[in-house]
Amino acid sequence: MLLQLTVSGILLGGIYALIAVGLTLIFGVMRIVNFTHGDLVMLGMYLTYLLYKGFGLDPYISLFIVPLALFLIGVLIQKLVVQRVVGRPHEVQIFATVGLSMMLSNAVLAYFKGDYRSVQTTYSTDTIQIGPVFLGVPQIVAFGISAVITLVLFLFLKFTYTGKAIRATTQNRISATLMGIDVRRVYTMTFAIGSALAGIAAVLLMPLYPTYPSIGEAYLLIAFVVVVLGGLGSIPGALVGALIIGVVETVSAYYLGSGWKQAAYFVIFILVLIMRPQGLFGQRGAEQL
Amino acid sequence: MLKVEDLNVFYGDIQVLHEVSIEVREGEIVAILGVNAAGKTTLLNTIAGLTKKWNGTMTWMGQPLHRVPAFRRVEMGIVLVPEGRQLFPFMTVLENLELGAYSKAARREKERSLEFVFQLLPKLYERRHQLAGSLSGGEQQMVAIGRGLMAKPKLLMLDEPTLGLAPKIVHDVFQLIQDIRKSGVTILLVEQNMHQSLQVADRGYVLENGRVTISGSSEALLRNPTIREAYLGI
Known part of the structure; x- marks a missing residue:
């Protein structure tokens, strides 16, 4: 049973990785904690739902639409709100992104009401047996796509000029400017990419779980715990952290009951802060840079 | 190629540079000299486009730099090597x-x-x-x-390139500066190391408390009694 739970947890962690990598990337580049990140996932889930309900689009076809829409929403949020608070005191940044988060979730609540919405696909409950382990088809697909996207992101950051500009800005904003890099454009690209990743995660989650207006809080919490566990601003840290949290979630939900899984995250969160405040892969003091 | 006239720069309410005017001609090595906190770094940062509150005129090849953001100045050929190196460490x-x-x-x-x-x-x-x-x-x-x-770069600005380096390496850096000029790059050099800077520079400006107090050719500056007494200790 433990093996079954561990494998399921790792598959789930793959989706969490997409959400957390976006959050940590935005933090690393802009030094801003994006409290709207969970709501971006929520918007993505509703968009997937609407495309399914309105046009009968399979979620996996929405994979070509929703992330693009989220990318554009990300550009908009960056230009209208986030750009104005970059470099300002923390309380200003927190008020701005928390405020936006409330606005988004309440707008969705007003329009859709509080009901759970879900997408029923023919493959939602399909499973494959590998040795002693049963795996859901949507889970496997989600993990596979997450892995590919993460790899693409890594190659993008490593080898393209825009990717290098993003890394340079993370390491030294002033120097990046002196290289002729338009740092504002880098901010916009980063925020949009982070949002698109949240959009991909949203599409992958939709065949598995229903959505509701305040679901963003749950995913934001998970992403925070993952990012702190892995080290603020560290992408490899976010990947490993996401897999660990995925396993913690499935194991604790089985043995303690699903009501306890958030308690389990927090125990891990607190242990990390006590024993290794910089996270698994973080540099000490990185959060202050 | 670069002309700065009556430049005033502020950090918040504090004025750091007062009516600074300098000029750099193509092919020259020009040195900005002075003690710590004289405003040398601020002058280079303003030319690079990094400071926000300033007035006066700055022109590059006849074009005003007023509304040109820092990253575009790099494209125009104005390149700053900042103080403390500021590499991308990872x-x-x-x-x-x-x-x-x-x-x-x-x-x-x-x-x-x-x-x-x-x-x-x-x-x-x-x-x-x-x-x-x-x-x-x-x-x-x-x-x-x-x-x-x-x-x-058409103009390479070097901010304290020898700060904290061993004497042998300081010598290498000054040699390198001359080699770079030979390759056709104009150089604006900020240094505390006045004697060696004036050996390689064509002209120099001395900044004191945010004002240009003395300027002239390197030979004239090396002969200037005030400089000899205050900076060279001769």
Whole structure:
């Protein structure tokens, strides 16, 4: 049973990785904690739902639409709100992104009401047996796509000029400017990419779980715990952290009951802060840079 | 090629530069001299476009720089190698150099620039796959200058390039500055090391408390009694 739970947890962690990598990337580049990140996932889930309900689009076809829409929403949020608070005191940044988060979730609540919405696909409950382990088809697909996207992101950051500009800005904003890099454009690209990743995660989650207006809080919490566990601003840290949290979630939900899984995250969160405040892969003091 | 007239710069309410006027002509090495906190770094940062509150006029090849953001000035050929090197510590030497050639015009010349930099600084070729943060201070300074050259500068501004380096390496840096000028790059040099700077520079300006107090050719400055007494200790 433990093996079954561990494998399921790792598959789930793959989706969490997409959400957390976006959050940590935005933090690393802009030094801003994006409290709207969970709501971006929520918007993505509703968009997937609407495309399914309105046009009968399979979620996996929405994979070509929703992330693009989220990318554009990300550009908009960056230009209208986030750009104005970059470099300002923390309380200003927190008020701005928390405020936006409330606005988004309440707008969705007003329009859709509080009901759970879900997408029923023919493959939602399909499973494959590998040795002693049963795996859901949507889970496997989600993990596979997450892995590919993460790899693409890594190659993008490593080898393209825009990717290098993003890394340079993370390491030294002033120097990046002196290289002729338009740092504002880098901010916009980063925020949009982070949002698109949240959009991909949203599409992958939709065949598995229903959505509701305040679901963003749950995913934001998970992403925070993952990012702190892995080290603020560290992408490899976010990947490993996401897999660990995925396993913690499935194991604790089985043995303690699903009501306890958030308690389990927090125990891990607190242990990390006590024993290794910089996270698994973080540099000490990185959060202050 | 660069003309700065009556420049006033402020940090918040504090005025750091007062009516500073300097000029740099093509092919020159011009030195900005003075003690700590005289405003030398502020002057370079303002020319690079990094300071926000300033007034006065700055023109580059006859064009006003008023509304030109910092990253565009790099494309125009105004390149600053900042104080304290400011490398990208978690990138290799090669990646640092490649980022120097980020602007569009420089990108096209990247391979040739890289060859030029490695020829000028062979040590960097040996170290090209090491992380920039792991190098010694002198080597990091070479990376910073090399990275500046990758941008294909017309005017290269060097802010305290010898700060904290061993005397032997200080000598190398001044030699390098002369080599760079020979390759056709104009240089604006900020230094505390007045004697050696005036050996390589054509002209100099002395900044004191944010004002230009003395200026002239290097020979004239080296003969100036005030300078001899206050800065050279002769």
